[in-house]
Amino acid sequence: MTPHILVIDDDAAQRRSLKTAIEALGHAVHVADSDQAGLEVFRRHRNEIEAVLVDLSAPERAGNGFLRALGDLHASVPVIVQTSEGATHHAVEAMRAGAFDFLVKPCSIERIAAAIDSALKFTRSGSQGKPVRRARTGTVGFGDIVAASAAMGRAVELGRRAAQSVIPVMLEGEAGVGKEMMARAIHATSERSARPFVTVNCAVIPHSLIEGVLFGQDSPAGSGEVPGKFSEAEGGTLFIEEVSELPAHVQTRLLSVVQGGEIEPAAGKRPRKVNVRLILATNKDLIEEVKASRFREDLYYRLNVFPITIAALRRRKEDIPHLARAFVERFSSEQRLAKPLVIDASALALLTGYDWPGNTRQLENAVFRAVVLADGPVLGERDFPQVMAHMASVRASGDTAGARSAVEVGHAAAAAVQETIVHAPNPAPTVESPAPTRAAASGDLSANVIISTDEAGNVRKLAEIEEELIRFALKFYRGQMSQVARKLGIGRSTLYRKLKDYGIDPDDPQKHAA
Incomplete structure (x- = not known):
């Protein structure tokens, strides 16, 4: 019917x-x-x-x-x-x-x-x-993720693509947005779905223990080696939550695993090959952690191969x-x-x-x-x-x-919808109304003008003009950070750094918009 x-x-x-x-x-x-x-x-x-x-x-x-x-x-x-x-x-x-x-x-x-x-x-x-x-198997697929909004729909689409490869995936987003659910869906849809999915949360494990938890350690009783999470996840997926919390020496060891595919054991033992797909999660801006020397830059670029941002609710x-x-x-x-x-x-x-x-x-x-x-x-x-x-x-x-x-709950959702429609690889046909921001902007040309000289007739400082342009872009694109960065011709990490420099809250950029 x-x-x-x-x-x-x-x-x-x-x-x-x-x-x-x-x-x-x-x-x-x-x-x-x-x-x-x-x-x-x-x-x-x-x-x-x-x-x-x-x-x-x-x-x-x-x-x-x-x-x-x-x-x-x-x-x-x-x-x-x-x-x-x-x-x-x-x-x-x-x-x-x-x-x-x-x-x-x-x-x-x-x-x-x-x-x-x-x-x-x-x-x-x-x-x-x-x-x-639902069958109580613990398996989570992309069909179990609610993605009514365009922002979440885009994240799910990226997750589906990530599932078809074995490259590291970096899940970014605030605590509680559903990063683990996304990780499980990627694993369940991948060729490794029949193998283990192992999780470790670096934020809840003492720094002194995290190395042994990840890579294994000798048994205190001398009865052999206690396997780590990498061994448990062999052939499957290892989900490392809050990777930014790894201490420096463990970051170094993780880098050697990512680069060489081997775990260096204790002295006198041969390196052990590992076959593990890494999915990582963080609620921090890792590039800022790199700039603050809290996270290794070479490890960042090794892990941040396929970033997926899950927007706050x-x-x-x-x-x-x-x-x-x-x-x-x-x-x-x-x-x-x-x-x-x-x-x-x-x-x-x-x-x-x-x-x-x-x-x-x-x-x-x-x-x-x-x-x-x-x-x-x-x-x-x-x-x-x-x-x-x-x-x-x-x-x-x-x-x-x-x-x-x-x-005013529509601003972010509308911007995310526009982001999905305009920048999706194969955008679906769109039914839309005229963009009110552009119409308003064209109706008030003075709102689009950035003055190049000060009251004394001198050329204004570059930083002042840059700040004003960023604030205008935040308003024009309604706080959609990816869109703002793209239109300004800078990376998202650079945009966030500049927001910090100018005292603009990235969680609520519209509050500070021009």
Whole structure:
């Protein structure tokens, strides 16, 4: 049976583009130019329509009236809302009113297709309350990674490519973003999937012991050698977490292994060949560690062959509703509940509006607590008291910077979407609206002018002009660091160093933008 999708958009060109793109996916499409017209179409075809895509980009409308009207019709059809990069708070409000998912423009056809596919699955099976039970093998694949946002989608695509080779992979990102899950997915998809996947966290092992843990050591009782992690991972993958914490002498020994493929044992013993694929992780900027002489430069270039950056959860808000639903489903299954819990729209909106300093791990823990302590079949806002308390304190204090995620969450997601669309090797067709930043910039030429002389008529210092240009680029490209570095013609590490020199916080560059 062909799925029927209702598209509501007041822009005729966008309607035509969406209709063509969605029909190419094999779906039947109904179109409407307003909420009211959309309701009329839905009333006529309510037994056929399985998902609704509605645009919320126009600042004068939030679209919640449409959602409430659907509720009055007792319709449980999932609604996907589209929003522009400066109006994502409308999407959060729509989620509170019952929206299933949201997209930030411009977005690729692939992202639209994924959202529609999730909505169709919800329509056909999600409401039946059948938990999906993953086999408890510990195997994690790329299909288990939530990648609704373009930033995470790009990371997953890079991970798939990395799985086809044996070169070292460097996973960069804050604590809790999911680096180990990515490493496991790379291993599980590689030719080494049948061999061991071994992990070691350098941050939790004393410096005096880490060398023996990695490379092995003689038994204290004199009964032979105690094998290290390299030996355990023979033929498979060794995942070294927080590699920046390795002491200098262990870095030297690791370099010799990477260069020669051999472990130098104690004196009097022959070197031992190793066949191990290395995946490394760090939450620090390793190039800054190199500059500070805390990490060997030659080792850095040996290990940083295939870097993959996993963005912080606050930078990819689109993933939060999907992650929350997945965690609720998983924990419901693990708690052996007769019927899985569901999470209501207001709770999803609350979670999406929060910045999650602990990233995915913190969200996972919050959902686990809510599932374990749940009093009924539905999780609401009150099941997340810590998040509620934080958001309430932010509102009470009038801290607009702290509340940024609830009102301006689209900037980073939109920039990441643009990054994926423009720079993907085989970019998918794109349905997008005009770029407001460029339009605004062209409408105010003075905002683009950098003055070359000071008030006295003397040429300004180069550093002053450079700082001003960097601040302008941060604003123009909405804090998307890869885009800023590329357009300025410098490396990311150089950009981060300059941000530090000029006192610009790389975690929130927009706060300091011109």
